[in-house]
Amino acid sequence: MRTPAGQECRYFYGDYYRGKHHEECRLLKNTRQAQAWKPELCATCPVPGILRANTCEHMELNAEIYRPLFIFKPRVRVTAYCAKTQQVVAEPHIGCGECHKLPDVFESKE
Numbered sequence: 251m252r253t254p255a256g257q258e259c260r261y262f263y264g265d266y267y268r269g270k271h272h273e274e275c276r277l278l279k280n281t282r283q284a285q286a287w288k289p290e291l292c293a294t295c296p297v298p299g300i301l302r303a304n305t306c307e308h309m310e311l312n313a314e315i316y317r318p319l320f321i322f323k324p325r326v327r328v329t330a331y332c333a334k335t336q337q338v339v340a341e342p343h344i345g346c347g348e349c350h351k352l353p354d355v356f357e358s359k360e
Contacts, residue, residue, distance in 0.1 A: 306349050334348070
């Protein structure tokens with residue numbers, strides 16, 4: 251579904267049927283945090299970019315809302331875990347590197 255920021259995200263849900271206006275982020279819905287999700291967070295959320303760059307079915311995303319400093323606006327921090335290799339993914343845009351090998355064209359020859 252399209253987020254308020256205009257990007258496609260499978261975790262965003264909006265119910266606008268018959269005058270309703272209910273929006274939620276299902277990735278952040280189950281986290282117990284002091285800061286609640288707001289539609290403004292979609293503008294800086296990295297999840298739509300990660301989903302466009304990496305479609306690995308084994309990667310599980312976890313998100314949390316954090317504020318870098320008290321004066322800055324809240325942001326979404328994403329961590330990823332690969333269920334196939336049982337390891338934390340350092341760069342979610344790329345993946346763990348084990349599930350989908352890069353073609354030989356992209357590997358450097360030494």
